Amino acid sequence: MRVLVIYDISDDDSRTKLADDLKRLGLTRIQRSAFIGNITAATVKEISRVCSHRARGEDDIVHIVPLCDYDWRKSIVIGKPMNEYGGDVQVV
Amino acid sequence: MRVLVIYDISDDDSRTKLADDLKRLGLTRIQRSAFIGNITAATVKEISRVCSHRARGEDDIVHIVPLCDYDWRKSIVIGKPMNEYGGDVQVV
Numbered sequence: 001m002r003v004l005v006i007y008d009i010s011d012d013d014s015r016t017k018l019a020d021d022l023k024r025l026g027l028t029r030i031q032r033s034a035f036i037g038n039i040t041a042a043t044v045k046e047i048s049r050v051c052s053h054r055a056r057g058e059d060d061i062v063h064i065v066p067l068c069d070y071d072w073r074k075s076i077v078i079g080k081p082m083n084e085y086g087g088d089v090q091v092v
Numbered sequence: 093m094r095v096l097v098i099y100d101i102s103d104d105d106s107r108t109k110l111a112d113d114l115k116r117l118g119l120t121r122i123q124r125s126a127f128i129g130n131i132t133a134a135t136v137k138e139i140s141r142v143c144s145h146r147a148r149g150e151d152d153i154v155h156i157v158p159l160c161d162y163d164w165r166k167s168i169v170i171g172k173p174m175n176e177y178g179g180d181v182q183v184v
Binding site for chain 1: 098099122123124125136140143144151152153154156157160162166167168169170171172173
């Protein structure tokens with residue numbers, strides 16, 4: 001399944017470590033605080049666990065959003081994505 | 093249709109103005125740089141236009157992602173959302 005992970009984490013160290021965790025778990029960075037990837041349900045659970053561990057600040061928040069192929073293909077990207085990634089999204 | 097708008101905009105003024113634009117266009121803030129809302133196709137076009145106008149920095153990037161009800165309901169939220177918003181997403 002494809003998931004989009006977006007986060008607001010105030011502590012620099014925790015934020016950097018979460019980015020490293022998400023890369024290690026097979027996700028691809030598309031913005032400074034947004035990752036996407038095709039992963040198993042077990043990996044979603046692990047991502048949820050890791051995010052809970054890193055997002056300890058009072059206002060920290062993470063959204064883990066499943067994304068079906070149709071929606072991802074219909075996405076609009078403005079600017080230059082941070083990384084190459086799959087899907088024929090519309091870059092404007 | 094529901095859309096999720098996430099952005100990386102380096103210039104503080106442009107970033108603030110984009111947030112104001114997105115609120116004005118009926119979206120709800122869920123993170124510092126993430127908004128969601130149920131809007132018309134015409135409003136999606138307007139959002140795309142506004143984002144292109146605000147995202148002028150070399151590394152600026154915006155994703156406008158359609159999100160079907162099923163995917164949004166299956167989303168996992170870690171932490172406290174910035175605003176009240178619809179949907180019975182799973183907050184952990």
